[in-house]
Amino acid sequence: MPPPDPAELFELNENGEIPPLNQHVPFTAQYVDGASIDWLREEAAERERSNALRAQYGVRGLLLPWFDAARMWLVVILIGIGIGLTGGWLDVLVKWLGDLREGRCLHGFSYNQVTCCSGIKSGEQCDDWMTWGEFLGVRFVLAQALLHSFVYVSLAVVFAGSAAVLVKTYAPYAFHTGIPEIKAILGGYVLKAFLSPWTLLIKALGLALAVASGLSLGKEGPLVHVACCMAYLLSRFFAQFRNSEAQQRKLLAAAAAAGVSVAFGSPLGGVLFGLEELDTFANESEVMWRGFVASAVAAVSLQWVNPFGTSKLVLFQVTSGADTWRAFELIPWLTLGVIGGVLGSLLIKLNVEIALYRRNSVLNEWPILEVVGVSAITAAISYLVVFSRVQTSELVANLFQECDSTKIDYHGLCNSTAMWENVFLLLLTAALKFFLTAWTFGMMIPAGIFLPTIAIGACLGRAVGLLTQGLHRAYPTAWIFLSCPPDPSVRCVSPGFYAVIGASAMLGGVTRMTISLVVILFELTGALSHVLPIMISVMASKWVGDAIGKDGGIYAVWIAMRGYPWLPPADFQDKGDTGAQLMRPADRLVVIEDERETVADLDGLLKEHDFHGFPVVRRQQYLGFVTRDRLRSALDSLLSDDSERTKRCVFSSRGRSSITEEQIDFSGLLEEAVLQLRQEVPKELVVNMFQKMNVRQIMFTTGGKLVGMVTKSDVVSLLTCNFPHTAALGGGVQQRSWG
Amino acid sequence: MPPPDPAELFELNENGEIPPLNQHVPFTAQYVDGASIDWLREEAAERERSNALRAQYGVRGLLLPWFDAARMWLVVILIGIGIGLTGGWLDVLVKWLGDLREGRCLHGFSYNQVTCCSGIKSGEQCDDWMTWGEFLGVRFVLAQALLHSFVYVSLAVVFAGSAAVLVKTYAPYAFHTGIPEIKAILGGYVLKAFLSPWTLLIKALGLALAVASGLSLGKEGPLVHVACCMAYLLSRFFAQFRNSEAQQRKLLAAAAAAGVSVAFGSPLGGVLFGLEELDTFANESEVMWRGFVASAVAAVSLQWVNPFGTSKLVLFQVTSGADTWRAFELIPWLTLGVIGGVLGSLLIKLNVEIALYRRNSVLNEWPILEVVGVSAITAAISYLVVFSRVQTSELVANLFQECDSTKIDYHGLCNSTAMWENVFLLLLTAALKFFLTAWTFGMMIPAGIFLPTIAIGACLGRAVGLLTQGLHRAYPTAWIFLSCPPDPSVRCVSPGFYAVIGASAMLGGVTRMTISLVVILFELTGALSHVLPIMISVMASKWVGDAIGKDGGIYAVWIAMRGYPWLPPADFQDKGDTGAQLMRPADRLVVIEDERETVADLDGLLKEHDFHGFPVVRRQQYLGFVTRDRLRSALDSLLSDDSERTKRCVFSSRGRSSITEEQIDFSGLLEEAVLQLRQEVPKELVVNMFQKMNVRQIMFTTGGKLVGMVTKSDVVSLLTCNFPHTAALGGGVQQRSWG
Incomplete structure (x- = not known):
């Protein structure tokens, strides 16, 4: 049985070699929503385009590639500026809407509480800002309280309801966080409707309304989505991006980094988020580089807008005086890590169950009503539990603060005689936020999960910190506290920092991010000297979380539930299969x-x-x-x-x-x-x-x-075969056999 | 011409299919130095091993994989502890040796200046520490000065010379930084002698001597090498690592991260260094995870040793009071970025030329004499130029400090009337260090390039900062300074922070690192609020550096010169070739x-x-x-x-x-x-x-x-074809055709 001669298969040329294939014909594929792009072909097309530019004669051959690169950097910088300004503007809008739930400014309707009282010296009463009770001349305390709670709840319902109506009517893709979709898109999935200008507008507006409504949600994920929509819109003006899905995706990756940069005031965290969570930069250092630039430009723009009037990027300044920590503190911190891992996994599981229930029950047909109902319940409960009445970001900022005689005591949190009451209240707030977040994340409204997770973790952390502090006060001479300064008036345990640790642990459990999370957290808090404890708690919580639920974090779970063709970067280990x-x-x-x-x-x-x-x-x-x-x-x-x-x-x-x-x-x-x-x-x-x-x-x-x-x-x-609910939420997203 | 039937090629089985190959026989390759490991085969062997463990019956099948993982984590943690302790111990040793050049302690020979005077209250004179002049009873000022300079120079020569003798005699691989070799080894190159216990011992000892000798070198790269030697030594005790080159390399990657963590007191920077510069973690998230743990453990151990008595990881605390910066400062900072990029490229080019000259001249045969000569010259010059007389780390720490009335004025640096003198002195120091570093990096002595580069950059940055400050003082009302506070007594320009920017820019130009560099720098300085300016200057310097010399940084250049089979991660763009x-x-x-x-x-x-x-x-x-x-x-x-x-x-x-x-x-x-x-x-x-x-x-x-x-x-x-000196320094490394 002689093997075949290749000459039987192919006509050889005069040299006896197999001649090369016919010249490859450039071909730009048009993709429809639901398809997956062909990276190799896209890159081949891009290569041909750039070679064609360089092959031009004379000066054109030098200038055209240069213009090409210049246009690309222009777009990257514009994206950075755009998302920086948008983020700042959204913060201002949210502040105004949020303050509107409590009162109004006498100068004009469009001032928020801070700008309204900006001319007043500290210590003086700000008469220009009136609560609704004062403004409407209601004198009786009971009537005032009723009026306030009524306005508080009803404005929450109005804000959340209108956000839901906007989303439902104009841009169904503007709901939820958007990060699962962005991960899928960056991996090659095609979903143009998700990045349309309408989605951009509605997501930004809806986000402001949703955050102001006091629902248990954050702006972080949706801001990333907004950044990507912007990048997509900008990319449409330049042929080099319009015609290449791969080039668009590289821009989107940079935009996502800029989005995180603005959301957390964390330019480096943005780059690392792109690196770790979006898993895109690993392919090309050039893409990471664009993310780096977009992220830095966005942070500069945000700082220029200066929405909080602090000229700082650090959102939740930690004021822990002591830069050192003691070895015994590793015990409560590791405990927090374990708690964070367990609760994070539970939160994911609960969220999945609720999402499935929503999909398969009558709620599926009444999404707006669901939003209205949940926002009413959230507002009513939040009004009762003192810690959750303010906006979540304010709560977190206060939980991260150390008690200090020069500062105002936040709702008695620094009252050392009321330790048990405080611990109870903190745990109650955490439990409330836990269930509300699990429900809210997935409703027909733009919603991020970062901030609520931080809030839950911060409450738990602060509670553990208070308990540790109480223990130290009760037994200052116990051997475990030997490393504390002997003078009892010097603070040894800083509960505010325990709140940061709790937040890290909880975030680690929910998102399963590691390095980018640590960077974001200390860019967020400025607690650089405590980077080690943050690392340790994130480590512990990720370990525990991965041990409990092999789901890869909330975003991976949602990607699987929606059935996007996304390859998890997880290490796959076969059992000897081929x-x-x-x-x-x-x-x-x-x-x-x-x-x-x-x-x-x-x-x-x-x-x-x-x-x-x-x-x-x-x-x-x-x-x-x-x-x-x-x-x-x-x-x-x-x-x-x-x-x-x-x-x-x-x-x-x-x-x-x-x-x-x-x-x-x-x-x-x-x-x-x-x-x-x-x-x-x-x-x-x-x-x-x-x-x-x-x-x-x-x-x-x-x-x-x-x-x-x-x-x-x-x-x-x-x-994804070991996740039981794969493609359980397939609805809305057009599925196509792309194998 | 009918195509062949596959049945002619292969015997079909009864189902008409091609039967599978014979069972693959596990085969562990033995590699010799100079070879490249076969990653795919190593991974196949590891897969078989782990499947064999899991295939055991009953409890053994559950416990054995667990023990396997536990052993791995044990080794990772031991590496972290080991390198943390070693790093701390080296710092103490260097401090003692360095102080010995100036005087001795009366209590005993083994105390350094700080521990000798530790019992003294601040403000009091420390009588227990005596300079050599005092100790030997030399009274005349001139004789004292002569004695001091003599001791200073001769001890430098003794330290450097003995380091060179140790390296030359016992462990030739202990010279240089070690990072190029580690990059090659992590990429699959086999070089066992480089990681031997002897190399570990000599590199650690020689490093302490070399740093104490005051040569223009740093301990950072060599510490990474020491960490890798330790990991290799530890891995020999466990069969799972001993038999698998791939597993060893994954441990080495974690060790390298721990090394950086200790070298800079930067646990996060260590992980990112592994991610970006060593390019190993991109392959497996599990490896990154080990780096994360090793890095954190190492930092905790270092903090426990507490070599500087500050309980802080931050080595060069920046004390810039103002957390804000002004837009006009972008001009000097970008200028610094450009200067850093240009000088960085120049430093690389000069270093290459010197390395080639050393290789091809008579110096090649007299390496120890070269070290002795250069250390004598370095010591003599350094003694004359006031800024470079102290150890480089002390110089950098002082340059990063803001001028503050409560602090001691460092050699008149804060004397605002002597601006031009200071600028001249700083530029002179930078120029000196530039040439000395270009020569020193590559001599037969352990030497890192990070710290000298930081010092050059810090001098330049401080000079630019002083000039900017001078400009502001001269024209406080110019439109460009409008954003400064109107009160001239409030500081607007912080020259100390300009030094940080200069250091970032210079490092960016020399190493071409980006994110890891930014993280290392602000973990090093604690200047979190200035992360944006650092990012911008690193960006600018990398851009300029890449535009001038397409060499990929000093480490890539050395890898190419030594001809290691290492694939640069650079994006390769073909011109339509196939x-x-x-x-x-x-x-x-x-x-x-x-x-x-x-x-x-x-x-x-x-x-x-x-x-x-x-x-x-x-x-x-x-x-x-x-x-x-x-x-x-x-x-x-x-x-x-x-x-x-x-x-x-x-x-x-x-x-x-x-x-x-x-x-x-x-x-x-x-x-x-x-x-x-x-x-x-x-x-x-x-x-x-x-x-x-x-x-x-x-x-x-x-x-x-x-x-x-x-x-x-x-x-x-x-x-590497466009680098002219590929494999120009092939000597010492056994080359083998491995294609």
Whole structure:
């Protein structure tokens, strides 16, 4: 049985070599929502474009690439400025709307409490700002209280309700945090409606209303979404981005970094968020670089707007006087880490259950009513529990503060005789926020989960801090407190910092982020000297969280529930399996047989199957892979001509000479960059290849024979198979078979 | 010309399928120094090991994997503790040796100045510490000065000389920074001598001596090397690491992070250094996680040793009172960024020239004499220029300090009437350090480049800061200073912070790091509120540096000069080339023809060629790839038997039935994980594949026919081809053809 001579397969050229394929025809694919982009082809197109620019004669060949880069940096800088200004403006709007729930300014309706009283010297009473009771002249205390609570609750309902109406009517994609979708989009998913100008407008407006309504939600995730919408809008004005989905995504990654930078006042955290959570920069250092610039520019713009009047980026300044900490404090901190890990996992599980219940119950048809109801309940409960009456960010800022005789005591939190009451109140607030957050995150309203998680953690942390402080006060000479200063008037335990630790631990449990979380937290609090305890608590909480629920954090869970084709970066470990177990075997694949199918046959094939592409074989020998889009566009030009319809398509023709009259040369349609592996390759390596190389399919061949194929969707379903609710919330997102 | 039937190639089993290959035989390769490890095979071995553990019956199957993980974490934590303690101990040693150059303690010889005077209240004179003049009873001022300078210079020479003797005699690999080698090793290069216990001991001791000698060098890079040596030593005690080069490298990555953490007191910076500069964590989040833990543990240990008596990790506390900065300051800061980029590139170029000169001149034979000479010159000059007389770290700490009436004026730096003198002195110091550093980095002595670079940058930055401050003092009402507070007694420009910016810019220019550099710098200085200016200056300097010299930083340059097989992570952009241009064509490859070669033939082949492996073909059809090591071990067992020697080796046998008496089945020797690509694939993608997938070779096939092969060394030489001095310093490192 002699092996075949390659010359039988391919016409050799005069040198006895196999001639190269026909020149590759540039082809820009048009993607519809629900598709996945082909990274390798996009990059090939970008490469051709940039080579074409450099190939221009003379000065043009030097200047055009330079203009190209300059345009790109211009867009990056514009995105940074845009999101910085938007973030600042949203903060001002939220402050005004929030203050409106308590009273109004006499100068004019458009002032918030701080600007209204800005002319007043400290110590003096600010007469220009009146609560609603004062403004309407209600004198009786009871009537005042009733009026205040009524205005408080009803404005909350109005704000939240109008946000929901806006979202429902104009931009359904503007609900929720947006980060799961952005992760999917950056991975190659196509969802243009998610980035439309309408979504931008509604998300920004709705976000301000939602935050002002006092619902248990944050602005962080939605701000990232807003930043991405902006980047998408800007990218439409430049052909180099408009025509390349890959280039757009690189811009979006930079925008997301800028969004985080503005949301937390954390430029470095933004870059690291892009690096760790969005997992995009790992591919190209150039992309990280853009994120770095966008992030810095956004932070400068935000600082220029100066929404809080502090000229600082640090939102929740920690004022812990002592820069040192004691070894015994590792015990409460590790405890907080464990609690954070457990509660974080629980929060995710509860949130999933509620999302499934919402989807499958009558609530699915009344999203606005749900928002109204929850906001009313939230407002009513919050008004009763003193700590949660103010905006969440204010609560967090106060919990992070140390008690200090020069400062105003925040609701008796510094009253050392009322320790148990404070602990009870803090735990109650945490429990309330826990359930409200689990419900709110997923309603038809823009909602981030960062701030509420921080608030829950801060309450728990402060409670643990108060208990530790109480223990120290009760037994100042116990051996465990030996490292404390002997003078009891010097503070040894700083409960405010325990709140920071609690917040870190809780965030670690919910998001399972590590480094970016630590950076964000100390950029947020300015507590650089405490970076070690923050690291340790994040570590502990991630360990515990991962041990309890192998879900990869709240965003991964939502991506799985929505069924986006996103590859988790998680390390996959096989049990000795090989690619052969993962691949779809060749006999179950729809393949194109070389020289057999006519143009009309292929047209029929495309109509019958909606696969992304088809392997081309010649008597089982693998020749190449042709994508649906490219085949479609080649066929379309031929189908109108009847003489062409019956021609047989030849993919293996390497020189035109071998083409007969009844044949047509399709060899230029084959994809350049399709990987081939042996089927004995470990499954782990196959998964790894998809995670790192952004490929859409891998072919398996044995001695040249096609034995199977693995597509990205096979790998996604392999990696999400142990999550029980995969694609449980598929609704709204158009699904397409893209394998 | 009918295409071949696969059944002609392979014996089909009863189901008509190609049966799977024979069970893969686990095979642990032994690597010699100079080789490159095979990541894919190492990972396959690790997978098999962990699957074997989990496949144990009952409780053992649960406990063994757990013990495995526990051992790994134990080692990580031990490494952290070890390097934390070592770092602290080195600091104490350096302080003592450094102080010895100025005087001695009356209590005992082993006290340094601070511990000697620790009992003294502030304000009182410390009588227990005596300068050498006082101690020896020299009264005349001139004689005292002569004595001091003599002791100063001669002790410097003694310290540096003994360090050089130690390195030259006992551990030649202990010279230089070590980071280029670590980058290469983490990438897969094998260099066991570099990590030996002797190297550990000599590097640590020599480092202390070298730093104390006052040479223009830092301890940062060498500390990373010490950490890696420790990790390697520890890993030898555990079979799971001893037998796996890949597992060892994952530990080394964690150790390197811990090393940076200790060197800069920057736990987060350590993790990010691993992420960005060592480029190892991108592959597996688990590795990053270990780096995170090791880094945190190391920082805690260092804080426990508390070498500086401050209980702080922040080494160079910045005391800039104002947390805000003004827009006009962007002008001097960007200027500093540009200067940093230019000088950084120049420093690299000068350092390369000096290294080449050293290699090719008489200096090559007298390394110890060179060290002695340079240390004498350095000490003599440093003694004259007041700023450089103290240890570099002290100089930097003082340059970062703001002028403050409560503090001691450091050598008149705060004397505002002597601005021009100060600027001149600072520029002189910077210039001196510039040339000394360019010479010192590469001598036969442990030497890091971080601290001297920081010192150069800090001098320049402080000078620019003084000039800006002078300008503000001269024209306080100019429009550019409008944003300054009107009261001239309030400080508007903080020259100390300009020093930080200068240091960032210089470091950016020399190392071309970005995020990790920013994090290290503000963990180093505690200047969190100034993260934005630091980011901007690092950005500017990296841009300028990359524009001037496309070298990728000092470490990449040294890797290239030493010719290590390390793939730069740089984005490679082809000009429309394909894999066909990069590959070695099939007719120039040494291939094994299936069923033709006898055992003795293959033995001869192995003796004739020292390639890492050979493609196996069957009449040009590609069958697989067999590595030299595996073939060698298979042949060795057969060669002794004369009847086996003449058997023909069959690689394509899929069922044993087809093997005749005169044949021997070698199909189990084929590598599982060898990539195949079409030759039309863009060159960029081929390079990318090597960078991301850690493969050693890629095969190119067309319709099953082997057309060429690309190895890692081809890609390395492609990426380093525009650096003129590739492998110019090959000496000492054993080179082996590993393609």
